[in-house]
Amino acid sequence: MNPWICRRGLRSPVVEVPADARFTLVEMRMGRNRVVGLEGNVKLLPDGGSALYREVSKAPAQAVKVRLVPYYAWDNRGQGG
16 A cells, blocks of 8 residues: 555655755646745655554654645645636
């Protein structure tokens, strides 16, 4: 199963952003608009299920590259005008 998706919709992954993380500005297209986001590396922590509170896992975190998109650019309300 994809760690980002669950049956009922999008699931928030648990990530750790290292204090020395470096992010790069990246220009991208979202539909007809150009936006600037960030790309960098974070650590994806092991899936602890859907419980709000859970024990910390001893399993190692996985390094993953992420692209952060500004909230206003998500366009989750359908096609804009």
